[in-house]
Amino acid sequence: MKRFIGLLFLLGLAMAAPPGQAAPALQETPLFAKDVAAGKLPPVAERVPEDPLVVDLAARGRSIGTQGGTLRTFITRPRDVRYMVVWGYARLVAYDDKYDLHPDLLRAVDNEDDRIYTFHLRRGHRWSDGAPFTTEDFRYFWEDVALNPDLSPGGPPEVMLVDGKPPKVTVIDEVTIRYEWDTPNPRFLPALAAARPPFIYRPAHYLSQFHAKYVDPATLEPLMAERKARNWAQLHNGLDNLYNNDNPDEPTLQPWVTVSAMNSQGYELTRNPYYHRIDAEGHQLPYIDHVELTIAAAGLIPQKVTLGEADLQVRSISFSDAPVLKQGEGRGKYHTWLWSTGYGSDIALYPNQNYNDPALRELFRTADFRRALSLGVRRTTINKTLYFGLAKEANVAPLRGSPFYDPALSAAWADHDAERANAMLDALGLGKRDGDGTRLLPDGKRLEIVIESAGERPEEADAIELLAEMWAEIGVKVIYRPLDRDILRNKVYSGQSMMPVWYGWNNGLPTPEAPPVDLAPVEQTNFSWPEWGQYTQSNGLAGEPPQTDVAKRLLELFHDWERTSQDKRRREIWEEMLRIQADEVFAIGLVSAAPQPAIVADTLRNVPEQAIYAWEPGAQLGVLRMDEFWFAP
Template structure:
């Protein structure tokens, strides 16, 4: 799974690409969603990305139809920009990085990146996509402190921004003094930074380019304090909340959306075509309906979704299987790419001083891990289909080292001995150990409330922890609330999915496993410190956290594969030896429900966020209905 960046020629973009651009075929169902558009030859780039579907085991599709899918909250409409997965460079199914929106990328010494755009490429509103869109982002957004107070970390190497150059209308260059190995992998994320912007649209909100009186009126209408928040409000490339904002994704939001039903229509200027001359996507529309998350499995069973993974977990399989025949769908079983299906994250920056001291004692974390019966969790919750996990990396990762990244066996005797060694020898009448200040050692583990199996797992873990004198109580919450509580120090233990990328290679950024973000649940205050440049949060004051940051700096300054591998090895070793998180079970199945008439969806696949973008890796724009009309 090593990442390779292919540069230079179009023939390297996909496993097989037609030697010459095919004759273009107009979309027969285009009138279903658009009117008054120019012909296809004027809509696709002069140098489109040509996809040979047969070479990837897929078939030429039919145009038309709509994919119906369910989401548990309105903000999840942004998943359309995940699943569409149009990126400057993106991963293919072998986890190689290849140009996508870009025609080619030239990399010199890991410091100089030259991007070559596709001539004639247009935004979804038909306006040209050019070097000016990169310039606007770099000069007027990323380095404008009114819009971006702190420079994005992926644009920094040794703390310095690159030299940015516009070579011509379709060529831009970024030059750093030091290597920047995180640059290209960051552009391929499920949630990428979008280092380009539709300058022709956003300039109307920027006083440097727009009319001052018009901007003042828009500020008043939007009820914001100045042009900067107005600009940020209109500039939501990921959230899919502004139907006026031009896009390069295969489907774009429309004005017809409500807070319960979102309609996304094809981008008629999308840059990918098949070797038969068909412009992608095949599907006219994607309909995302908001329902109570707890109802998603039963609504899917009732046939209300054509493609569904969101809101489904392994425990829903019996419900899903019952509806397959009557509702004409199949439930596919894709193993998750997470390092652990469920993981426990003691907050080492928790505000409670007694818990903070205890959590920072490796022996305590090790005792909690020893008291988790992973084999029981696997049997009861996952029918024995998974494997015990330490939330490090999966065995399929090239960074996996046998015997050094595996979880400990269930051992209550050893766990009790470690807690005694710490000095937690006093207990109350219920057998719960007492903290140094006399309080019972009772821990509240908070979940995002999106996966009921997390609660079931905690009930099983609770029994093991009770045997070592530790009380455990589960508290379902909401994702945003849980993250805010973690950052503020109110949350003691977070329970969530394990690290998204359980299949990393040395070329992928290790930032998920180091305290550079507030979603680093092991120490969110450290992550806040890194994100804010020291303006908020707490500077890492715990030796393992300091070492993680040092190793991360080593990776950021690496100039060779060996250097990057060494940094990764150190990070994973720290996680394993220090038990910074507590994994449970890995290789768990993600149910993916697919209507029988929906084609080009792989039977076997890996379900991951980064890398993978869930459906994105498998090119959702190539899916089609065989009964479409």
């Protein structure tokens, strides 16, 4: 039996008051002092849980902060307000800076062999509007949302199904709930700590106002007309946006609450009066009172930063902006730090094995074709040209810091060898060329590969320009097309994108406990095999099952990982899957661990000088705990 026992062992991330020792005396937040005095808001002792999460800043080299101030940062689209849920990183369980899982919103978790999970909530915890956060919110999600066919036509979240079966959910009392599967579900806790988790709770007191089980749908018709909803279910789902974060009326548990509606200028967020974390001196977090998100074109953000218009900026700036950012430090009153990215590769090409054209699809499913393309890449040139040699020249593989880091995996098919690549392509029946040296397919068409990107990163465009010259040496013509992110994804999912370029694995720092979702066809978002992943993800309702023996083997190993509760066996499964991935080159990585600029205002404290900026694990800024950042006077 495994158990997260309260918060006593959080290795410096946080702690609860030891038995017999009182929690620190709480200090009222200055921003709320007037409202408390006027009776508009309860005092802080009534706003935080009875057993709040007490962060131990000193253990991690951080300082007790001063409450107040407004943090400014830029986003590029109205929908990017959702990143405040990613960066705020209030999760049922969360990763610390060593990528270990610990309770966060929860007080504790009992884990019996990855099969039975008992959640213990914090007594007295409240939503941002002051309503109690209890197991009723979990029950509402499960019974009234996940199992309601009108609200969830596809059923419960895929991570809550094991062999297609949902768990038995038992509400024990208002702060205790149990989830029980017949067989292990080791993906459950890591999923709850994700950058985009399956929120398995909902503010029942708010959303039940729009649910046909609790109100007559006829009474909702005026609101449905106002919001242009076809029925009560569409109205409910439109207002249920814990991740999108664009409904100011929906209560949240995040450190900051959105107070402005979706618009084209930006958003204002203010501190959550009922947030569950405090420091060792009794100050309620977050330290910073307000966050301002300003919408700007991505190409203008570096210049705006140099004018002093941002206090913290990581998203939408890249290493190519570093010279301009460095020169503007004095005027902008900030400093530029170089963090490291945490993807399995910073730039990766994905031969789409579900591409619509039969001839090219067959090539993309051929390992020697993918290997030859990888051998045709001169990674040293890309690294020196784009990153001044500061990145790592590697294929897609675990990074240094992962227990699975192995230089042999990074180096597999990654050395430039045009002679060998040409010989391999010749052996595949692609020896004929036209007048400019481009190889011909068996049907006489030129071997032209269209590489498409989301058009958001200049490094991708520059890398593909260099790659076009390199692949010309092996007779492969490259055509590059930048697209909108959503258009790119839709083309990939529908088999219309030949070879998209994206990041490598989201999780470049895997551990045996992490689900190997990047390594097998289990999610549509994997550009190597979107239709196969969709088939697994939808339990066969959409897409198609894997068609190659190696993909079938990876899926089999993934399911083996899901079913075992033995750490040794999970490690063995990861190692086999990584060896297969390295040899098969399902994605062609160009460089990894690239430098990522981070702009930090001179007065902003508790922001680390060195950090890994990754989507998974860690939710980009989430694992760095933005709620602990503060402004020095």
